[in-house]
Amino acid sequence: MVASPAVPLTRRRRLWAEFAALYIGAPLAIALFLPPRQMFTALILFSLAGLVLLWRTGGFEWRSLFRGWRRIPWGEVALIAVLTLVTGVAILWLTRPGALFGILRTRPEFMLVIWSLYPLLSALPQELIFRPLFFHRFGSLFPDMRVALLVNAAIFSFAHLMYWSVIVTILTFAGGLVFARAYVQRGFPAAWVLHAVAGNVIFAVGMGYYFYTGNVVRPF
Helix, strand or coil: CCCCCCCCHHHHHHHHHHHHHHHHHHHHHHHHHCCHHHHHHHHHHHHHHHHHHHHHHCCCCHHHHHCCHHHCCHHHHHHHHHHHHHHHHHHHHHHCHHHCCHHHHHCHHHHHHHHHHHHHHHHHHHHHHHHHHHHHHCHHHCCCHHHHHHHHHHHHHHCCHHHCCHHHHHHHHHHHHHHHHHHHHHCHHHHHHHHHHHHHHHHHHCHHHCCCHHHCCCCC
């Protein structure tokens, strides 16, 4: 699941350049220059570019994306859902109490749309880019698994810089650690399900206020 650390120096340099461009340069450019309404399009293009890189790496078992459903830690999924719920309620209670369960209170039918589409259109492409691609193509750059997990969580959090929110940064770093650990230990389905459930709970609570591009305000 993680690429071998035995990589020639020239390839390592190329991998570092790709890593910097994909996980640092692209999110930074999106956050600084892209109009908020185009951010979803950017996510799609970002995901396609990542999939091409994963395909070009070679040696990746695409079937592994569909294996491991029996290894999903449903107890952990439930725990993450509860922790996300409690954390979201606490944050909104302190920062924007009017947003608490906003969609559920005003447009419950729209929440069903979000719950149906978020796992496929947002959680899935993010997981493909930040888990299989990172660990298969760039894993050799971080042979210490503890470092790899921390770096993975950090770049996942940095990818959400476009929201310009400290709250989003902290939540996505914590989520990134959970999802990365699940991927390494239990496979892609576990990471995807955890991400999808956490995201759906966030929107149900009303934390979508912080993850909605229409509310993005750049600090300059």
